[in-house]
Amino acid sequence: MPVLGLILVILFTWTLMLGGILVIFTVIVPLPFLIPAFRGTIAIPVLQSVAAALVVLAWLYSILKIRDIYAKRKLWK
């Protein structure tokens, strides 16, 4: 099944997406809730938006790295 390589790329991309969500949301998102002064303020949606942006950026960067590895193996071997 030659398409297996790309299936693995998709699986890896998906795992990174869920892993990124797990890590960043367990670290960044609960932080403002732990500080009583932040409760009910704009800090919570702002920090959550930053967390979401970080997930997307880290994810896109890792996709590029996966692509480079795959292209090196398959296209420029």
Added chain:
Amino acid sequence: MELVEILGLGFTGFLASFILTYVLSHFLIPILTHRKLTVEDFHKPGKPRIPRPGGPAIITAIAAVEIGFYILLGDPRFLAVAMVSTVGGAIGLLDDFFTFSAITKPAALVAAAVPILLLATYSFRPEVPFFGPLRLSLIYPVLILLAIPITANTVNTIDVLNGAVSGFVAITTGPLLLALALKHDWILFLASIPLLASASAFYLVHRNPSRIFPGDSGCLCYGATYGAIAIVGGVEFVGVVALLPAILNSFFFLSSTKKIVEHREIKVKPVYLGKDHLIRASMDTRAPITLVRLIVAGRSLTENRIVREIHWLAIFASLLAIVTAFATWGFK
């Protein structure tokens, strides 16, 4: 609404959208051919000319059934999806005839997202797998304006070979339907059915050898409708996962060219048709990396085989999207 009513309406909507797309596509083929609105099929020996665009059939079918649902049930979310499809398709139609630049097209597609904001048919609390709803009250409206051009263009980039995009959209609409059923959002469940039906019907005339191409109007309509359903239905993450093969394709392309360019502007093509009528990957390092180039890397394949592999990738991404849907709503 009773489940029987939902299924009845869904079945009727499916039939209406399927028949409309199929009949209108057949109606368009002789008209487009007669008016010489045809383009070369680059990956065929002799490069035959194929009528394009089939988009008007797709736009009419999706919008008509969405508006029909709106008249019957009165929910503004049907109207939002219909308006996004129509505006997205109309921008594609202008591109089919007047050829927009690579920047103008996504910029114009921002207009397709406006109905969602105007009709206030979104929630700024998108649900994340494992964590439930986020609160993105400030950034979410801006993300909507970006999301529709992105989904529309992403789906457009997978329109590479005969039957690729129509089959891809038909497959990847499945997880959206399942996620909406898990959420018990039957309105958006019904709103997704015209997309599934239209893509399935168009596949019959678009598969190899194509009798008609969807053009940018058809592809942008599919992509904009997909994005609208994901946003209005609050199933954004499921949609992103299902579209992963197309997202990877457009992201690989974008990162190799380092700027937004149209496919027709590329000087070194990523793949070429060999004398044996098989498609091969270009070994030129200046050629952009695309999904098709990676599929044929190190081997040569027929057009049918490549499309089948794209559809396998879509099926796999759809399975992952289903797992994502269960990780989000399955335990409630």
